[in-house]
Amino acid sequence: MKTYHQQQLDAFGDVTRRALLERLRSGPLPVGELAEGLPVTRPAVSQHLRVLKHAQLVRDEARGTRRYYRLDPRGFASLRSYLDRFWDEALEAFKAKVEEK
């Protein structure tokens, strides 16, 4: 089993997925529009969106025949708290090292 922040980091570890996320910053978009301009086909985009969805970085909502994707705050919050915790613990360890000398 993979923790969420791991899934989020994996999801961010691909340029195409990052491009998708960047596009979604300006607001929700249907899959077709998301795929436009990208150097990959629409099905590829669908597959990336699935990964992003599992990582809770995007949410989707069907509207008629279109399916709108938007950024999901949950994934970003989780990712951020992981990085913060990570760095805090590193500083903690560093301080401890200094004092022990």
Place this chain on the structure above:
Amino acid sequence: MKTYHQQQLDAFGDVTRRALLERLRSGPLPVGELAEGLPVTRPAVSQHLRVLKHAQLVRDEARGTRRYYRLDPRGFASLRSYLDRFWDEALEAFKAKVEEK
């Protein structure tokens, strides 16, 4: 050419590299010790360290025959500011959308 935050996200997009970074939270370590316990060989670790170094997530320092690796604040700061900026812009866009209605 790749921007730094892209390199950092790529670097974080691998479990072994994340494991290395987590080990380094408790302080600097030589390559041999870093490799111990991991399910991969030492050369593999060296290669991962190279990626992490280019992403400015670790620094290295030779001491005798050993080479100590430690976390590098630069990469983390850069990554954090990217994520913050990313999310800020998303909120900005969201606000603008609401007001325009």
Place this chain on the structure above:
DNA sequence: ACTTACGGTAAGCTAATACTTACCGTTATC
């Protein structure tokens, strides 16, 4: 000086993952 410890690099292999084509289901439109 010889030997051992440490770790980087290259070449080649393997495994993971991104991508495409083909297909199908659903919703809307005529």
Place this chain on the structure above:
DNA sequence: GATAACGGTAAGTATTAGCTTACCGTAAGT
């Protein structure tokens, strides 16, 4: 109800990226 638009899924291919083995250089110890 037929057709078109939209998008998800499956199967197979291709590319990427991680891993190993082999090798070399440098620094320390004997």
